[in-house]
Amino acid sequence: MSLTGTPFFITAIVLAVIAVLLPLVLWSRLRGPAFVRGVVRLLMVGFAQVTAVLVVFVAVNNTNNLYDTWADLLGTANHVDKAADLGPDGTGGKKIADLPKVKQTFTPATDSKMGAGVQQTTLDGKVSGVKAEVYVWLPPQYDDPAYRDRTFPVVEVLSGYPGSPKAWFGSLHANDTLGPLMKQGKVAPFILVAPRTNLLPDADTGCANVTGKVNADSWLTVDVRKMVVDNFRASAKASDWALAGYSAGAHCAAKLALAHPDRYSAAVAMNGYNDPAAEPDALTAKDPKLRRENNPLNILKAAPTPPRVSLLFTGKGRDGYRQGLELRDASKPPTYIEARRVDAPHTTPTWQRQVRPVFEWLTRRMEQQTLGQQIPGQQGTGTGA
Template sequence: MELTGTPFFILTIVLFVASIALALAYWGRGRGGYAEVPGGRRRGRGRRTGAATPLGYLGSFATVLLCQFTAIAVVFTWVNDDNQLYANWDDLLGTTSHVRSVPVPPKDNGLAGDQKSGTPKVVASFHAPSSDAVPRDVKETDLKGKLSGVDGEVLVWTPPQYDDPAYKDKNFPVVELLAGYPGSTSTWYGDTGMNVTKQLEPLMKSGQITPFILVTPRVNLLQNADTGCADVPGKVNAETWLSRDVPQMVLDNFRTTASPDQWAVAGYSAGAHCAALLALGHPDRYRAAIAMSGYNDPSGESDSLTAKDPKLSQTSNPLYLLTHAATPPNVSLWMSGRKTDGLPDATALQQAAKPPTSVTQVETTGAHLMSTWRPLVVPSFKWLSGIIPAPK
């Protein structure tokens, strides 16, 4: 049964109600730690005479634990469904490894460089999305990263114009969508997630927003650890997976181009940190980034691998990349956050930016939740449409 599915949520509620009924029945029969004594009579207001027994106490303790366990299960499932933290049991329990190997990635010559490298094309096989939270017009493929050694699912949604005969010779721009930590590829979709396609599709049809191909790769690759979207020697090549393997698959299977002017990346929370990091670190791959409630210092995420490495902690900081770039990168950033959550980091980047780098910041007041970021999808993509226009 799907962890994020409605049937499982209903099951947790049923079990919770059943546990309360069981506890009431147990205590109502006078089994709260006492055993009947032959000839015993009720005294006072329903108290039962008898002798306390270990078995009776154990039974009482068990019913209390059962009620607490089922109550926690209901709350966890509700929070998980609302924020799409774990899409399935494998993600929750960490029973599936997404790191096949950790090779040393070949030299990075940018998006066009990988396209000209002469490596065999990635022939992707697509199927219906694994998560019920993802709309059926989204495709899913299981990608084995040739350069990164990472295996993971990638979701792809094509805009309404993509299959229109009038656009059959047009190439479409791409936005990679990155989840937070913990988070799954399904978080950007569905009513309880970012609801990205339902929000953007009508605006793409009406020409108010650029018809982007939306690509959602797996971001959480290790159990109980945030990769920081970096290449961590000996542990994971997350940066290579996101910036090279995934784009190459898209280039080989969809109508788009290898020009960085046609590529952007977006994320929230830890995914926002990744979005800014990838764009500023790879201006030869991305033209823009959307970052909602992100942070610069990797230690903003307690489980960050990069925060634990002195060198990576420095080089995985978007502010460091911006201030130490040989020339200001041709990258535009749209960053949101509240005064105590993301906005100071956005301000620091804005103050450090020099043309052609630009930083647009938007102040929010909501908590660090999906309900705060969901309404930002439309305004951020309208901004992005001004940076990356529709194909002509």
């Protein structure tokens, strides 16, 4: 039975009801020695508590898309076939343009909570050695005859840890929110791509390449990116690609954009962090060298020239806002960094409310970059995204 399916949720509710009724019916009717009656009553109370916790867990999990499968929950899921040393650019010394064309078959997403138009596929990443699911949503203009000769900009949307690639559609409802805005011309007609980021059992990859463990960076920035370009009318230009993430996904979005300005021009980080040690389960937090190398602030400072990327950080205090200020203060043009203070908790409803404003920001910023414009006065204050 599926962990996230309606049948399991209903089963959990039925079990909880039975667990409440059992003591009401049997408590005074039990026979036998006092010890046996005491044990049975204790078991009935325990059963009631377990089923109550189960109902709450399933409801929270379904709402926030934390765990997709039993393997994810139990820490047995592993999506890594190999993790070779791919070098500093994550391609194993190959040019991305020279890699073989990737042809994928897509089917409608099986989870009805993700809304209309979401497609899914399982991608076998030939460069990264990762095999996992990817969800794609196409903008309303994609099938419009007036746009048949157009390529579209792309945003890779990244979930937190734990988290599911379904979350941007199933919990944040990005497609339902952005579709009407795209039709009205208020948001650019982005293709939204949600790849799995939780690739190892009981460990956050930090979206990094760790030889012998996982090549999560190459999975996201090479394999997934190339697959989208090869299968859809998606632009291959860095100026038309962006990343957006929340929590651990925010850390990934900022880090990958700064590390690969040849692949992305913008990123949005909602309630993220710079120091990988903020996520104790991250592979990049356990090794001092990896911790230094995967800190966006260090990546920015070590860049030979300021990267041509724009980043938006949202959050409150040390939960994303100050991290953005740190990066802003260390940046030089053409790098553009804005931090917006959002006094709201580290929760799914907070990120859901920000979908519209952050994508409006992405639209303006990427259009200005394409035109070669620079927004004067990098921002460091605000009352909300």
